[in-house]
Amino acid sequence: MDKLQGLRGMVDLLPEQVLLWQWIENKARQHFHRASIQEIRTPIIEPTELFSRGIGEATDVVGKEMYTFCDRGERNCTLRPEGTASIVRATIEHNLLSKGPQRLWYSGPMFRYERPQAGRQRQFHQLGLEYLGFKDPRSDAETITVAWDLLIDLGLKNLNLEINSLGNLNDRIVYRNHLVKWLEERKDYLDQTSQARLYTNPLRILDSKDPKTQEILKETPVLIDLICPESRERLERVKAELSNAGVPFTVNPKLVRGLDYYCHTAFEITSHQLGAQSTICGGGRYDGLIEELGGKPTPAIGWALGMERLMLLLSNSQPNCELSQKDIFIVSRGEKAESLAMAISRKLRKANFIVENDLSGSAFAKQLKRADRSNAHWIILIGDDEATKGEVIIKTNKREGEAQTDKQNIKIDNLLNRLKILSNTNH
RNA sequence: GCGGGCGUCGCCAAGUGGUUAAGGCAGCGGCUUGUGGCGCCGCUAUUCGGGGGUUCGAAUCCCCUCGCUCGCCCCA
Numbered sequence: 001m002d003k004l005q006g007l008r009g010m011v012d013l014l015p016e017q018v019l020l021w022q023w024i025e026n027k028a029r030q031h032f033h034r035a036s037i038q039e040i041r042t043p044i045i046e047p048t049e050l051f052s053r054g055i056g057e058a059t060d061v062v063g064k065e066m067y068t069f070c071d072r073g074e075r076n077c078t079l080r081p082e083g084t085a086s087i088v089r090a091t092i093e094h095n096l097l098s099k100g101p102q103r104l105w106y107s108g109p110m111f112r113y114e115r116p117q118a119g120r121q122r123q124f125h126q127l128g129l130e131y132l133g134f135k136d137p138r139s140d141a142e143t144i145t146v147a148w149d150l151l152i153d154l155g156l157k158n159l160n161l162e163i164n165s166l167g168n169l170n171d172r173i174v175y176r177n178h179l180v181k182w183l184e185e186r187k188d189y190l191d192q193t194s195q196a197r198l199y200t201n202p203l204r205i206l207d208s209k210d211p212k213t214q215e216i217l218k219e220t221p222v223l224i225d226l227i228c229p230e231s232r233e234r235l236e237r238v239k240a241e242l243s244n245a246g247v248p249f250t251v252n253p254k255l256v257r258g259l260d261y262y263c264h265t266a267f268e269i270t271s272h273q274l275g276a277q278s279t280i281c282g283g284g285r286y287d288g289l290i291e292e293l294g295g296k297p298t299p300a301i302g303w304a305l306g307m308e309r310l311m312l313l314l315s316n317s318q319p320n321c322e323l324s325q326k327d328i329f330i331v332s333r334g335e336k337a338e339s340l341a342m343a344i345s346r347k348l349r350k351a352n353f354i355v356e357n358d359l360s361g362s363a364f365a366k367q368l369k370r371a372d373r374s375n376a377h378w379i380i381l382i383g384d385d386e387a388t389k390g391e392v393i394i395k396t397n398k399r400e401g402e403a404q405t406d407k408q409n410i411k412i413d414n415l416l417n418r419l420k421i422l423s424n425t426n427h
Numbered sequence: 428g429c430g431g432g433c434g435u436c437g438c439c440a441a442g443u444g445g446u447u448a449a450g451g452c453a454g455c456g457g458c459u460u461g462u463g464g465c466g467c468c469g470c471u472a473u474u475c476g477g478g479g480g481u482u483c484g485a486a487u488c489c490c491c492u493c494g495c496u497c498g499c500c501c502c503a
Contacts, residue, residue: 061501081502112502117499126503193499280503283503307503364461365462
């Protein structure tokens with residue numbers, strides 16, 4: 001019989017890792033809550049068209065990375081490769097903007113069919129933020145600041161924030177022509193992929209990691225010099241607000257993002273400790289997307305951060321999320337005692353104690369060994385003798401250096417009170 | 428989709444052509460049929476990701492395949 005395995009690029013989160021995830025999720029929830037940002041949850045399957053129209057037909061994500069299939073009703077479906085399109089769809093579908101601008105956050109699995117590597121999986125998780133109906137440059141600054149503060153609060157160090165302005169649609173068309181013309185004159189010096197990209201997606205050439213291409217790009221005209229006055233003003237204001245907030249950043253004129261919908265402000269937070277996939281959080285403004293998807297023209301900005309990449313950084317610095325502490329470990333042997341242990345464990349749980357009941361039926365010595373390792377504060381021990389007398393033995397778990405511990409017999413009726421007293425004096 | 432590295436027990440591993448595949452941790456059982464971190468003893472891979480081939484003989488060599496991993500591409 002062959003061993004069954006999970007699908008390539010799909011990763012299980014084991015109990016130990018889940019603790020860290022929960023810790024992060026709680027932090028994030030606090031930050032969002034305090035910034036008046038509300039959670040939204042949308043399905044992970046959407047009509048394929050939502051993404052092909054929203055993200056852009058020519059992008060890699062849509063072109064070759066989507067999990068697309070037909071359901072039994074012949075609908076063309078896709079597992080979401082990112083969150084923004086879904087949020088926009090839901091916002092339009094339920095007319096949320098009629099109540100005014102929306103500050104929303106989401107988290108959940110995304111799917112992209114790529115070759116897995118460090119910081120990249122086929123199912124991965126994003127935590128994201130969308131400000132819909134916000135036009136003022138302060139909204140750009142606020143979203144970025146929320147991301148920054150969260151990451152700092154999580155204990156991350158050595159982060160780099162880069163921002164850029166992509167201008168408006170017209171700016172990009174003008175710039176694109178400009179850039180293509182300029183690069184055509186130097187075509188022979190470009191690397192293969194960049195040459196191929198010259199007419200399909202020339203802006204992405206700016207991102208090339210090829211050293212020779214990078215050398216040429218040093219001289220290249222940059223979009224930021226050609227953007228419209230409105231966009232320039234916005235960038236200046238965003239910079240000013242970030243400075244006011246004490247958030248360090250650099251302007252990177254070559255920062256372009258892979259999804260078509262971005263305009264004006266674009267930004268990325270990266271860490272060199274991540275390997276090749278160094279972006280931990282990325283986003284930007286998408287003023288045209290809502291209209292593109294059938295809503296009224298509405299400005300918006302948002303970002304997403306990769307949970308797995310965050311975990312990668314956090315597992316180096318091991319934050320202070322402790323293993324769940326246990327209050328009580330119950331050891332029992334014999335049918336009468338075992339039944340009593342069942343009843344007691346339930347009673348104690350109702351009183352909010354964290355209790356593990358040993359169900360192995362193995363010898364006392366074995367069960368006690370397990371109790372020892374369980375990190376429980378107290379051990380309750382029940383044999384048939386005790387069960388018959390209507391009592392249990394309670395001991396404190398051994399600590400380092402202690403040779404012996406007190407044990408005392410207690411009537412079952414007094415157990416709960418006794419434990420309450422003990423837990424008040426003990427910790 | 429394209430490159431490089433790797434794949435021996437639940438985990439960490441030794442072994443690089445020759446009779447029964449080290450060791451450690453964890454697990455289980457015992458010493459102690461009912462009282463704990465230690466110790467001692469025992470058990471736990473007919474099999475080296477899978478399939479085929481070379482050979483008298485393969486975990487060790489060759490081919491294919493699957494998986495993991497790192498990088499390219501791209502993105503969070």
